[in-house]
Amino acid sequence: MRLGVRLLINNIFTYFSAISIVLMAGSLLIIIGPMICKGSGAIFFRSTVEFRELQFNMHNRGSKQALDEQKALAESARTPVYEILNHFKQGIDTSSLQTKVRENYRQYGQQLRFQNIDRNKFTEYRNQAKELRDELVAAYESVDVNEIRPHLQKVLDQANNALFQNTPIAEYFQFARDYQQIISTVDLRKRDQYAQELTKVQEQIRLLLGPQPGRGKPALAMDQYGATRMDRAKVVLDELMWTTQWVEIEKGKPLQKKRTPRAEIFAGTEMEKLFSYIEQNLNAMLLPKPAVYWQYLIDDSTPGHFFGGIGPEIIGTLLLTLLAIAFAVPLGIISAAYLVECAGDTITVRIIRICINTLAGVPSIVFGLFGLAFFVLYLFPLAGMQSKPCILAASLTLALLILPVIIRASEEAIKSVPQTYKEASLALGASNFKTFISVTFPAALPGILTGIILSLSRAAGETAPILFTGAVALGPIPRSIFEPTRALSYGSYDIAVGDRIAALVPHQQFGIVTALILLVLGLNICAIAIRWKLAKRFRGT
Amino acid sequence: MVTKVLSMPSNERHVIKINRPKMEAKQGNPGLSGSPEVNTIIESRNFWLYYGSKPGVRDITMKVYSSSVTAIIGPSGCGKSTFLRSINRMNDLVPGTHAKGYLGVNGTNVYDPKINLVNLRQQIGMVFQKPNPFSKSIYDNIVYGPKLQGVSKADLDDLVEKCLHSAALWDEVKDDLHKSALALSGGQQQRLCIARALATKPNVLLMDEPCSALDPIATGRIEDLIIQLKKAYTIVIVTHNMQQAARVSDRTAFFCLGELIEYDTTDHMFTNPSNKQTEDYITGRFG
Helix, strand or coil, X not given: CHHHHHHHHHHHHHHHHHHHHHHHHHHHHXXXXXXXXXXHCCCEEEECHHHHHHHHHHHCCCCHHHHHHHHHHHHHHHHHHHHHHHHHHHHHCHHHHHHHHHHHHHHHHHHHHHCCCCHHHHHHHHHHHHHHHHHXXXXXXXXXXXXXXXXXXXXXXXXXXXXXXXXCCHHHHHHHHHHHHHHHHCCHHHHXXXXXXXXXXXXXXXXXXXCCCCCCCCCCHHHHCCCCEHHHHHHHHHHHHEEEEEECXXXXXXXXXXXXXXXXXCCCCCCHHHHHHHHHHHHHHHCCEEEECHHHHCCCECHHHCCECCHHHHHHHHHHHHHHHHXXXXXXXXXXXXHHHHCCCCHHHHHHHHHHHHHHCCCHHHHHHHHHHHHHHHHHHHCCCCCXXXXXXXXXXXXXXXXXXXXXXHHHHHHCCCHHHHHHHXXXXXXXXXXXXXXXXXXXXXXXXXXXXXXXXXXXXXXXXXXXXXXCCCCCCCCCCCCCECCHHHHHHHHHHCCCHHHHCHHHHHHHHHHHHHHHHHHHHHHHHHHHHHHHHHHCC | CCEEECCXXXXXXXXXXXXXXXXXXXXXXXXXXXXXXXXXXXXXEEEEEEECCEXXXXXXXXXXXXXXXXXXXXXXCCCHHHHHHHHCCHHHHCXXXXXXXXXXXXXXXXCCCCCCHHHHHHHEEEECCCCCCCCCEHHHHHHHHHHHHCCCXXXXXXXXHHHHHHXXXXXXXXXXXXXXXXXXXXHHHHHHHHHHHHCCCCCEEEEECCCCCCCHHHHHHHHHHHHHHCCCCEEEEECCCHHHHHHHCCEEEEEECCEEEEEXXXXXXXXXXXXXXXXXXXXXXXX
């Protein structure tokens, strides 16, 4: 019976351990799996013609001929959109029409002056034109259809006046005819509302298709191209098609989201068909194609991570991590060797041990501030260097952060080398130093590497220590260790806290985080492979 | 008159009187009976070794003669290993040890502060209880010591072969000298350790229970080896195994509680011990 109970307890223990390991692995997959899936979206996605244009303009990738063909194809699909938009705008955007009318009048006056006609005639012609101008302006300013019609009629009555043939005034008749047509379809009382919605529609169309052709190139790179990715295009399209309001459905209850089709606002106007046109012809306008943008890992990004890749971030993180390891590992191993082999067990050594253990638990932001105060503000000026954050300061700070971990791990590893190995070496006449170098240290190396693996991940992932000491969100690839750098950890933090960027480029954020995870994983796999090889040699198989 | 009770059932016989046997041991002429031509190589006179304030061995006076095997036997904690490890000063690794008296090898006091430890340890090879080859190749294990001595690279190959022959390991490993030493079996590893110790060309070979971690077959081979090696080397072996001491050694010293109780030729010791305590120990009534 007692044996049965013992077996039962044994089994329960075994199953619990197995279940907890499975749970742990599962939760790890649940956390990391989706992140890697989303992050891989930064490399594998459906690219649009805008993306290909961007790649060609910025990096000279792809063939010019194919791009031009695609652009022409997309252009032809886009033309109706701009036609509808511009035409509708003429009826709505009356202030710009008024400016146009006045401009034409001024041009007419100058034209008359050059014709050398006598003064009275000049005044008469000009007054006639002025009359037409005022009629048109009055028509544009009014919102009452019944008022506008007579104004436009008066203008159109002069349509056959020979006086205005081939002059800027002749355009007035076209304006009047257009406007006549528009007021029969558009409710002029809604004009302000239309104008407001129209700016939103124009903005979404710009996000979708890029700047309107023939309107000049915007200054910012992020305004020069439309949606480069089909998934982003879908989001923009959704915002174009629907308006979202927060409405109070029940008094006292939280506001609720209500979506209405934007087309409803433009009901009865020619704009209505724009929405269905864009929705149906999105693919024709953007020409989506699956893309593998592996250059994401090496490309620089345009300011704000709007386009481009994370090359500088990866280089920066690698630099920071490896430099930190390069600083911390020799120091850590020497300290550990001293503590184990030479220091003995005095009060001072015990205090040093307690300090090291405490340091391992100090929050990283404290190290960051220390790095700023000590390296950047104190040590650099003392050494005659410029007192500014840089890679050197950041990696030294990271080295301090991981030093306690490395010392502790190395100490344990050196301690766990069997005394008999050291004795064997000493008995052969080797000095203490020689024994440490050729026997103790190689035997302790796998254990020391475990500490290095742990600290590698920590150094690569930490944001706080490099926040003040050497990380920047934007900036060129550093050319020396005395310049600040970008880093994956700081980059993802910056995107997350930066105002709108995270919402506009979610793939960038996931891409950075995934790159960080994979980078750490890659570094760890390297270290584990080395450790495995060493351990294998140590086991002698 | 100091009396000590060992951790055994309280029985009159197990009460050991410390100073009586010591007197007897000194009275004899240890080891010299029957072979007057041998030379003394290790000599200890009133040697004490302390761990902190506690003595590990007390007042040892004995001589070890060259080209012979000297076994040290005794119950656990009797100081036999301490004495052995004093000879090449391996006890220095334990913090707080200090020595009193004289312990000389080839006429030099090993506890002389001016002594060159490297030279001393290269003169005295040591084989440990547990086989402890380095995690290097067989070849590198053997050349470790000679390299420290500055033996030229050209001579190393010959030396390795010679040492492996001496340790009766050559035939087994000659084809994979560059394989890891840790891939060998326990007995092979121990013979490799012996070869490694021989590589520095020592005069004396100290063996600290070299067979206690090995099976009887491997033990047999090591014992054969010891008997072969004693032609060229002076061997001091610490063992728990009385049969082993009887089989391999020329002289035997019996230690108890840090003191040398009896020291004589092995034949004499095992057939006609002059001390009651020795008799009890080797007949298995105690220890």
